Amino acid sequence: MEKSEEMKSKSQIARTPPPDVRLELRREVGFGCPLCGNPHLEYHHFDPPWRINKHHSAEGMIALCARHHNEADSGAFTNEQLRNLKKNNHTRVQSKFNWRRKHTVFACGGNYAYDCTAMLTARGIDMIYFEKDDDGYDTLSLKIYDTCLNPIAVMRKNDWICRNNVDEIEATPRTPKLIIKSKIHRIDFELFFKDRGNMNETEIKVLDDFNIPEYEEALLVKVRGKLPAPCSAIFSDDRLIVDGRLFFSGNKFISSNKAIVLG
Numbered sequence: 474m475e476k477s478e479e480m481k482s483k484s485q486i487a488r489t490p491p492p493d494v495r496l497e498l499r500r501e502v503g504f505g506c507p508l509c510g511n512p513h514l515e516y517h518h519f520d521p522p523w524r525i526n527k528h529h530s531a532e533g534m535i536a537l538c539a540r541h542h543n544e545a546d547s548g549a550f551t552n553e554q555l556r557n558l559k560k561n562n563h564t565r566v567q568s569k570f571n572w573r574r575k576h577t578v579f580a581c582g583g584n585y586a587y588d589c590t591a592m593l594t595a596r597g598i599d600m601i602y603f604e605k606d607d608d609g610y611d612t613l614s615l616k617i618y619d620t621c622l623n624p625i626a627v628m629r630k631n632d633w634i635c636r637n638n639v640d641e642i643e644a645t646p647r648t649p650k651l652i653i654k655s656k657i658h659r660i661d662f663e664l665f666f667k668d669r670g671n672m673n674e675t676e677i678k679v680l681d682d683f684n685i686p687e688y689e690e691a692l693l694v695k696v697r698g699k700l701p702a703p704c705s706a707i708f709s710d711d712r713l714i715v716d717g718r719l720f721f722s723g724n725k726f727i728s729s730n731k732a733i734v735l736g
């Protein structure tokens with residue numbers, strides 16, 4: 474499945490570099506945008522620019538967040554500035570990763586899941602799941618589609634594979650949120666990240682129920698908003714409405730294959 478996804482993304486976006494180049498570029502910037510620390514990265518071709526020569530040579534590329542990639546595309550930075558950003562020691566940036574944690578609990582319409590292969594599955598598509606990186610931290614994978622099941626926003630292990638017709642993507646390290654909005658596709662979706670200090674009593678109790686030790690850092694990732702596909706879903710803090718009907722709530726899933734399954 475991974476391989477076919479990779480091929481699919483290549484045919485859809487030829488600009489996406491191969492996995493080894495992506496990894497090299499991510500390592501180089503300490504796995505966060507060198508300008509703001511955002512761990513959700515894209516790849517900017519600057520020397521030469523993509524429009525001049527279609528290449529995947531790491532020396533002429535840099536990993537940046539979506540916002541700074543847009544700025545770089547419009548010429549905000551000189552090649553020398555970008556080269557300096559590649560050379561910097563980016564360990565400082567890593568400390569800004571508010572949501573890099575070893576334990577991640579997923580919250581969706583009053584249901585909670587921990588240590589499951591897929592957190593949210595709809596009509597057979599795993600839409601949200603977490604995978605460990607080499608340091609044992611959870612990374613985010615995400616698939617958002619339109620009603621014809623064309624990919625609109627796809628992230629694999631904190632890596633943007635695809636963004637199509639998205640009006641707004643906001644992800645900042647300081648206000649830990651990932652917002653994806655597209656008017657034409659009726660997508661208004663938000664992932665909200667909370668660490669222990671910001672969790673309410675119910676959420677702390679969920680960590681206890683999942684036997685996550687109090688001395689270990691944990692993160693709650695909560696879904697809000699609405700998605701049109703693969704089924705129409707509305708997510709609020711304590712309710713989940715699927716195809717116009719109230720769906721289950723109050724469930725807890727631990728160490729299972731698929732957690733919340735819709736449709």
Ligand SMILES: [Zn+2]
Binds near residue numbers: 510540
């Ligand atoms: Zn940035």
